[in-house]
Amino acid sequence: MTHDPVRFYQVGSFAAGNRLLDQGQRTEQSRRGRSNSLTSGHRACQGCGEALGARYALDAAMRATDGRLVAANATGCLEVFSTPYPETSWQIPWLHSLFGNAPAVATGMAAALEVKGRTDVRVVAQAGDGGTVDIGFGCLSGMFERNDDVLFICYDNEAYMNTGVQRSGATPPAARTATTEAVGPEPGNEFGQGKDLPRIAIAHGIPYVATATVAELHDLERKVERAMSIRGARYLHVLVPCPLGWASASSDTIRLARLACESGLFPLFEAENGEVVDVTKIRRQVPVEDYLKLQGRYRHLFGDPGRPDLVRQIQKVADRNIERFGLVATGAEQEVR
Amino acid sequence: MLRQIEGSRAVAEAVGLCRPEVVCAYPISPQTHIIEAVGVLVKSGRLHPCKFVNVESEFAAMSVSIGASAMGARAYTATASQGLLFMTEAVYNAAGLGLPIVMTVANRAIGAPINIWNDHSDAMSVRDAGWVQLFAETNQDAVDLHIQAFRLAEELSLPVMVCMDGFVLTHAFERVELPDQEAVDAFLPPFEPRQVLDPDNPVSIGAMVGPEAFTEVRYLAHARQLQALARIPELAEEFEAGFGRAAGGLVTTYRTEGAETVVVALGSVLGTLKDAADSMWDAGVPVGVVGVTTFRPFPAAAVARAVSAARRVVVVEKAFSIGAHGILAGDVTLALSGLDIRVDAVVAGLGGRPISEASCRGLLEEAAAGSLPALSFLDLDTHLVARELERMVAQRRSGPVAENLLRDIGSVSGSGLAVARPGSQKGAR
Ligand SMILES: Cc1ncc(C[n+]2csc(CCOP(=O)(O)OP(=O)(O)O)c2C)c(N)n1
Ligand code: SF4
Ligand SMILES: [Mg+2]
Numbered sequence: 001m002t003h004d005p006v007r008f009y010q011v012g013s014f015a016a017g018n019r020l021l022d023q024g025q026r027t028e029q030s031r032r033g034r035s036n037s038l039t040s041g042h043r044a045c046q047g048c049g050e051a052l053g054a055r056y057a058l059d060a061a062m063r064a065t066d067g068r069l070v071a072a073n074a075t076g077c078l079e080v081f082s083t084p085y086p087e088t089s090w091q092i093p094w095l096h097s098l099f100g101n102a103p104a105v106a107t108g109m110a111a112a113l114e115v116k117g118r119t120d121v122r123v124v125a126q127a128g129d130g131g132t133v134d135i136g137f138g139c140l141s142g143m144f145e146r147n148d149d150v151l152f153i154c155y156d157n158e159a160y161m162n163t164g165v166q167r168s169g170a171t172p173p174a175a176r177t178a179t180t181e182a183v184g185p186e187p188g189n190e191f192g193q194g195k196d197l198p199r200i201a202i203a204h205g206i207p208y209v210a211t212a213t214v215a216e217l218h219d220l221e222r223k224v225e226r227a228m229s230i231r232g233a234r235y236l237h238v239l240v241p242c243p244l245g246w247a248s249a250s251s252d253t254i255r256l257a258r259l260a261c262e263s264g265l266f267p268l269f270e271a272e273n274g275e276v277v278d279v280t281k282i283r284r285q286v287p288v289e290d291y292l293k294l295q296g297r298y299r300h301l302f303g304d305p306g307r308p309d310l311v312r313q314i315q316k317v318a319d320r321n322i323e324r325f326g327l328v329a330t331g332a333e334q335e336v337r
Numbered sequence: 338m339l340r341q342i343e344g345s346r347a348v349a350e351a352v353g354l355c356r357p358e359v360v361c362a363y364p365i366s367p368q369t370h371i372i373e374a375v376g377v378l379v380k381s382g383r384l385h386p387c388k389f390v391n392v393e394s395e396f397a398a399m400s401v402s403i404g405a406s407a408m409g410a411r412a413y414t415a416t417a418s419q420g421l422l423f424m425t426e427a428v429y430n431a432a433g434l435g436l437p438i439v440m441t442v443a444n445r446a447i448g449a450p451i452n453i454w455n456d457h458s459d460a461m462s463v464r465d466a467g468w469v470q471l472f473a474e475t476n477q478d479a480v481d482l483h484i485q486a487f488r489l490a491e492e493l494s495l496p497v498m499v500c501m502d503g504f505v506l507t508h509a510f511e512r513v514e515l516p517d518q519e520a521v522d523a524f525l526p527p528f529e530p531r532q533v534l535d536p537d538n539p540v541s542i543g544a545m546v547g548p549e550a551f552t553e554v555r556y557l558a559h560a561r562q563l564q565a566l567a568r569i570p571e572l573a574e575e576f577e578a579g580f581g582r583a584a585g586g587l588v589t590t591y592r593t594e595g596a597e598t599v600v601v602a603l604g605s606v607l608g609t610l611k612d613a614a615d616s617m618w619d620a621g622v623p624v625g626v627v628g629v630t631t632f633r634p635f636p637a638a639a640v641a642r643a644v645s646a647a648r649r650v651v652v653v654e655k656a657f658s659i660g661a662h663g664i665l666a667g668d669v670t671l672a673l674s675g676l677d678i679r680v681d682a683v684v685a686g687l688g689g690r691p692i693s694e695a696s697c698r699g700l701l702e703e704a705a706a707g708s709l710p711a712l713s714f715l716d717l718d719t720h721l722v723a724r725e726l727e728r729m730v731a732q733r734r735s736g737p738v739a740e741n742l743l744r745d746i747g748s749v750s751g752s753g754l755a756v757a758r759p760g761s762q763k764g765a766r
Contacts, residue, residue, distance in 0.1 A: 070534045072404060073543075083544035093534035095407050096543030097430050101400035104392065108359060108404025108412070109534065111388040115358045115410055121536055139400065142393035 005031035008217070027056075027217040035062040035091065037069075042089040043081040047250025049240030049257060050078050050155045052214045054126065057153050057238065060221040061124055062092065064228035068121045072106040074131030075099035077162045077242075078155060100135035102127045103143040106150040114149070122228060123149065129156040129170035132237075133195045137169075144204035147232045151224075154197065154235070157242035165245040169195035172265070173317070174310045175297045177245070182300035191313060198269075201235040205274035208234040213266060214241070215257035219280070223270065239266045247296020259291035264318035267325045281329045282322070288315045338515050344476040344506040347513040348441060348499075349374030351480040353384045354521040355439075355487045357413040358528075359405035361390040363398045365420040366453045367503035368443040372415050395420040399427035399438075406436040407542060409533040411487065414438065417503055418445035421459045425466075428496075432467030432558065434543060435531070437490035437497070439483065440468075444604070444655075445503040446688040450739040454689020455503040456655040457603060460632075461664050467558050469497040469565050470633040472603040474589070476501075476511045481584030482630075484516070485572050487525055492568065494531040495561050500632075502605040504689070516580055524579050562634035569631050587636035590643050592618065593625030598705050599647040601627045601640070601669055606653060606685070606692050613697035622705050629665065637672035644669075649679040651704045653697075653715070655686045662712055685715035721745055 007026040028034065037058035044051035062069050070093040073079045079096045082089040097105045106125035113121050125143075127136055132154035143150055159177050160166040166179040173191040176182040180189040201209045207230045212220040220238060227234040241248060241256040248256055260266035261280070265288060268280035289311060292298040301307045322328050340347070349371050352360075360379060362372040379389040392398050395416050402412040416424065421442055431438050442460050446452040460470060471486060473479035479501040486497040501507060532542060546554055566587070573585035591611050593599055598617075600610050607628040617624040627643045629636070644650050650673065652666035661667075663682025670680045683700055686692045696716050703709045724745055728735045735741065 068536045070408070070536065080545055083541055085544050085546040085550060088541035088544060090541050091539060093536055093539040094541045095404070095534060096541075096545075097400060097403050097434070098426055101396060101403075101427060104397040104400035105404035105407075107390060107392075107397075108361065108401035108406070108410075109408045110404075111359045111361070111390055111401065112405040112408035112410035112412075115386045115388050116408075117386075138393055139397050142397055145393075146391070 003032045025218070027221065035059055035067060037062050037090065037092050038082060039089045039091060041087070043084055044077065045242075045244050045250070047243045047253045048077075048081075049214045049242060049253045050128070050157055051081065052217075052253070053155050053220065053238045053240045054078055056214070056217045056220050057224050057236065058092065058124065060224035061122070061151065061228055064225045065122045070109055070121060070123055071095070072097065072102045072109060072123070072125040074102035074125075074127030074136055075162070076128035076131050077157075078126065078128065080162055099131055101139050102131060102136055103139040103150065103152055106152070107143050107146070107148045110149045122151070124151045124153060126153045126155065128161065129154060129158060130160045130168040132156075133169040133197045141204065144201060144206050144233045144235070147206060149231050149233070151227045151234045151236065154237045155240045156237055157240050157245055159242075159245050161242050161245045170197070172314075174301060174307075174314060176300065177297070187300045187307070188297070198235070198237045198271075201237075202271045202274055202276070204233070206233040206235060207231070207273055209237075209271040210235075211237045211239070211266065211268050213239040213257035213261060213268070215254050215261065216268070219268070226270070245297070247299070248294055252294050256291065256294060259286060259294070262286045263288045263291045264322040264327055265291060265314070267321045267327055269325055276325070279325045279327065282327045285322075285328055288318050338517065340513055340515055341510060342513050342515075343370060344479060344501065344509050344511065345370030345443075346374045347476050347480050347515065348483060348501070349378065350515050351483045352413055352441075353378045354516065354518055355413075355484060355525055356384070356411065357387055358410035359388050359390065359402065359412045360414065361392055361398045361401040361405070361412070362414045362416065363392055363395045363420060365395070365417050367445060367455075367507045368415045368417045368420070368441065370507060371441055371443065375413070395424035396427055399424040399431060402438045402440075403427060403431050403434065403436055406431070406438050406530075407434065407532070407534050409528065409530045409535075411491070411528045412436075412438045413440070415441035415443065417443040418447055418453075418459045422447060422462060425463060428463050428468065429466045431496045435494045435558075435561070437494050437528070437530075439486045439490055440496065440498050441483070442498050442500045443503040443507045444500050452688040453503075455505050456687045456689070457500070458656040460498065460500045461656040463498075464633055464664070467495070467562070468633065469495060469562070469631070471497065471499050471585070472630055472632055473499060473501040473506060474605060474607045474628055474630075476506050476509060476513050477582075478584055479506060480513055480515065481576065481580070481582065484521055484524060485576055485585045489565060489568060489572055491528050493561050493565055495558075495565070500604065505605045514582065520579055524576065566631070566634045566636060585630060587631045587639040588643050589628040589630060591626040591628070592623075593627060593643060593646070596623040596625030596646070597648045598623070598651065598701065599625040599627055599644045599649075600651045600653055600701065601629060601644070601665065602653040603629050603632060603665060604655070606655065609692055609694050609697055610653065612694050613701055616694070616698055617701050617705070622702070624701050624705065632665070635668045635672070637668070640669055640672045641676065644673065644678065645676065647678060649681070649704060649707070651681050651683055651700065651709065653683045653685050653692075653700075655684075657682070657684045657712075681709045682712045683709070683715050684712070690716065
């Protein structure tokens with residue numbers, strides 16, 4: 001008896017998968033032979049983008065390495081919800097050491113494998129945005145600079161979720177967190193440059209850098225596979241909406257990830273050896289309001305009187321991304337397609 | 338082979354003989370010569386297979402060691418002082434995970450004020466982390482302790498720190514017997530990890546543990562340390578049988594028989610104390626010396642046994658718990674509870690202040706006369722201290738303490754703080 005894989009059922013543009021793809025190309029939701037690096041039974045919130053992202057990223061990495069994979073995990077939601085003692089959701093060898101050292105732990109694993117001549121086993125490190133852009137940044141930059149054979153995956157939910165939604169260096173301007181409350185004349189997070197880690201990673205000249213979201217799981221898988229086909233330091237930055245921290249509906253996780261891209265706030269691209277080599281164009285550009293309005297963390301920007309001035313500033317951030325990466329297809333490009 | 342060799346180089350050779358597979362370190366005086374020399378061993382191919390990883394911080398150095406050890410590789414690192422503090426979170430983590438990493442600590446003071454010279458504040462700051470802590474008295478000791486450290490660490494699956502006095506040992510050229518490879522290989526079998534990351538048999542390591550089992554996990558760490566307490570003397574015996582040289586063990590004793598006063602200490606100061614004890618015996622005052630080789634786990638029974646015949650114990654230590662008491666002295670006091678033995682602490686050699694034989698003799702005479710206070714500071718310049726205390730009373734903005742003191746003793750020119758840069762004549766930090 002044959003078993004067809006179950007593919008994502010398409011309910012519209014804001015659900016996982018891509019209805020423009022034919023059935024055979026759509027992302028698999030389950031299959032008999034699926035490795036399930038992260039099994040069900042973990043304790044993530046309903047609609048957690050991080051759980052979804054980690055499952056698809058690591059399953060893709062397992063496929064790409066024939067299951068010869070080990071993972072280092074930073075402290076954070078992913079670590080906590082996957083390994084409540086004495087249970088574990090991981091089907092792969094997995095080590096959690098500290099909040100800020102996952103890149104270095106992974107370097108140690110890769111060094112051990114190299115010395116032992118076990119080139120078949122590959123190393124993945126994973127962390128939230130806090131463990132990546134803030135406390136783990138020194139170790140990460142060192143790992144990049146040495147070009148250690150590690151794929152580092154950042155699951156960016158734009159705040160310290162595990163400790164109760166505090167601001168991180170990846171928290172966007174105006175967003176409410178527990179340490180940037182929506183009070184006072186400048187409600188929410190301050191406007192600044194933020195820390196654009198994908199571009200910082202590119203500046204290290206490492207072999208591969210890519211961004212992805214959980215809205216395009218197929219794209220995420222493809223990027224993981226690409227990353228695993230390369231040796232050296234590789235960086236994947238995945239936007240993973242967090243219903244709890246973003247005060248959004250659990251059912252909106254995919255929608256939000258997609259709107260983040262379609263608004264220009266989260267550009268999707270790939271870079272190799274310091275140069276951007278591919279950019280995913282925005283299919284149907286939307287104003288940032290469409291993205292912001294679905295999230296309670298931006299509630300203070302809307303209503304009466306609201307803060308249209310701040311919304312305009314956020315639109316500027318999106319516009320700058322669109323210009324920098326050429327996210328909107330020009331007329332000529334559209335014709336070629 | 339007998340070699341006239343710098344302590345750091347000797348330790349590097351010993352580490353090389355132990356065939357580490359991953360060495361990862363970050364430079365800090367006075368540890369630098371050790372890792373430089375190990376680096377040469379690796380880069381020249383003499384130590385193969387081994388990977389030497391240059392990292393961006395001590396925190397990374399210990400973290401790389403954690404990853405490598407969990408992957409089943411024999412991992413080694415070395416640090417000192419600020420570096421040990423910088424990696425402290427990972428130091429605790431390595432112990433909590435039960436990873437048999439071996440680390441040399443080239444003992445050095447902790448700032449501020451920044452000071453590159455020797456004392457034991459660094460090692461003492463992590464004494465509760467769950468690492469075994471061994472203290473070398475000589476460079477020969479340092480060599481031999483490293484070989485035993487790898488064996489102990491891997492047998493019990495717990496990390497071991499070998500402490501050697503910065504500069505006093507690390508930079509001293511001495512005759513050292515370096516064992517040959519066959520002897521070390523016979524003593525130290527290949528690393529067989531108790532837990533390992535393996536795709537063929539996946540395990541999760543480092544899971545979160547709540548109140549339901551945390552006490553038990555910690556108790557087991559304690560139990561492992563108690564196992565080490567039993568295993569260390571056995572390994573020392575086996576080492577002596579194989580290498581023809583006594584090294585390691587829990588404590589060493591020197592002329593304790595018939596001694597009414599016994600001095601207890603860690604590390605290289607034991608040599609000076611033995612000289613001072615000799616001269617006391619010559620003067621008709623019997624003084625013994627006990628060296629604590631294994632500081633963690635603390636060998637309370639062995640210490641009690643070693644000093645049980647004495648009437649008073651003086652603990653000379655290169656660190657103390659500020660606002661409280663001596664640290665080693667506290668452990669010794671506990672070890673002797675129930676015995677009618679007085680224990681006094683003498684803090685000495687902080688930040689590299691020389692501990693002279695004359696000063697030691699002075700304190701031993703005071704001890705023998707029963708006039709030593711419970712806590713004292715060897716060669717403390719009380720005038721200097723009094724002057725600063727007065728200044729603090731006299732004016733609110735009395736200024737930075739360290740710079741004031743240096744001005745008082747005339748080691749910097751008196752005008753303005755801009756020139757008051759202690760140690761600026763030294764390149765190494
Ligand atoms: C050294 C240290 N500082 C702080 C913490 C507390 N802490 C644990 S997880 C976490 C936030 C994690 O945020 P992020 O990396 O973004 O992951 P998320 O939970 O959002 O997925 C913090 C602050 C810690 N465990 N260790
Ligand atoms: S708080 Fe956010 S990241 Fe954490 S488990 Fe819940 S949804 Fe996921
Ligand atoms: Mg986060």
